[in-house]
Amino acid sequence: MPTVLVVDDDPLICKGLKFNLEKSGYRVLTATNGRAAFDHIEREQFDAAILDIGLPGDDGLSLCQQIKARYGLPVIFLTARRRELDEIVGLQVGGDDYITKPFSIDLLLAHLKALLRRTSTDPAGSEPDGPIALGEFTMEPAAHRATWRGQSLQLAPREFELLRFFLDHPDQVYSTNSIVEAVWGPTFVGEPQVLYVQVRGLREKIEEDPSAPQHLLTLRGVGYKFLP
Numbered sequence: 001m002p003t004v005l006v007v008d009d010d011p012l013i014c015k016g017l018k019f020n021l022e023k024s025g026y027r028v029l030t031a032t033n034g035r036a037a038f039d040h041i042e043r044e045q046f047d048a049a050i051l052d053i054g055l056p057g058d059d060g061l062s063l064c065q066q067i068k069a070r071y072g073l074p075v076i077f078l079t080a081r082r083r084e085l086d087e088i089v090g091l092q093v094g095g096d097d098y099i100t101k102p103f104s105i106d107l108l109l110a111h112l113k114a115l116l117r118r119t120s121t122d123p124a125g126s127e128p129d130g131p132i133a134l135g136e137f138t139m140e141p142a143a144h145r146a147t148w149r150g151q152s153l154q155l156a157p158r159e160f161e162l163l164r165f166f167l168d169h170p171d172q173v174y175s176t177n178s179i180v181e182a183v184w185g186p187t188f189v190g191e192p193q194v195l196y197v198q199v200r201g202l203r204e205k206i207e208e209d210p211s212a213p214q215h216l217l218t219l220r221g222v223g224y225k226f227l228p
Contacts (some may be wrong), residue, residue, distance in 0.1 A: 002116055003027040003044060007037045007063065008052040008078065017050065020105045021112075034063045041071060048115055050108070052078045068156060074119045076111055078103075096158055097194060118185050119157075132167050135228025137206075139167055148206050158183070159202045162195075166216065166226035175223040199224065 004026050006017045014030035021028045029044060031037040033056055037049075049067060053060035060077060067073050077098040096119070097111055132139040139146040141164060146153045155163065161183050174182075176192045184194070199218075203210040217225045 001025060001027050002047040003029070004112070005037060005040055005044075005046045005049040005073075006030045007032070007034075007049065007055065007060070009033065009055050010052075013052075017105075017108070021109075024109055026112075034066075037063060038066075041067065041073070046071075046073055048074045048076065048112060048119070050076045050078060050112070052080075054080055072157060074115050074157075076108075076115060114185065114188050118188070132164070134167050134170060137163075137167060137228055139164060153205050155205065156198075156201065158198050159205070162198050162202055163206070166224075167228070170226050170228050173219055173223055173225045179224060 002025075004021055006014055006021070006028055007030070008014050008017070009032050011032060014032060018028040018030050029040050029046075031040055037051075040046075051060040051064055055063065064075050064077070067075060074096045076096065078101060079098055080101045097115055099108060099111055130142075132141070136149045137146070144160060146155060146160060146163060153163075162179075165179065165183050176195055180188055180192065180195050199216060200210070203213050203216055206215055207213045215227055217227065219225060
């Protein structure tokens with residue numbers, strides 16, 4: 001039975017999500033602030049976390065950064081306003097998915113199910129393969145290591161998967177939908193913004209000037225192309 005952590009400062013939302021998720025076969029623990037969330041994480045093994053961005057004290061963005069850095073736990077953000085997506089992009093906190101409020105429980109369940117499916121198996125649908133060397137990039141998928149110009153890259157899990165996809169398919173143009181399907185899986189039910197977030201985060205780590213990328217190129221109206 002998958003175990004999910006729900007973090008929202010509204011106790012009624014926590015109670016409602018706990019009730020509905022448990023009805024759907026999940027084990028659920030809840031917290032209304034970052035400190036309580038970490039108390040749970042340090043005692044329990046979770047499969048995913050659902051975080052509200054607007055938490056008191058350590059907000060959801062800060063909490064996500066800490067959870068990713070220390071535990072690598074898959075995260076779905078709950079956002080009350082579309083503009084909060086700009087914060088996710090700007091801070092590159094490593095969230096795996098997001099849902100805007102208000103939302104239906106069916107939508108949340110679909111996102112959660114897809115997230116658990118993606119994070120429990122290799123995104124390419126196969127076992128990790130051998131090292132990859134392309135231009136100034138190297139990658140060891142089995143060890144989850146990547147370098148650029150000899151320097152280790154500190155990549156969030158989804159950034160790693162995205163870079164692996166591009167290293168496997170250099171100098172080819174792919175649409176947003178085809179990349180999302182390849183990296184997130186064909187059953188992904190989210191929106192293309194999740195790709196834009198990861199592309200921006202990856203550029204911050206593999207480009208001298210992320211605003212004028214030389215490797216991960218955008219072809220407006222078409223998609224993306226990777227040049228090693």
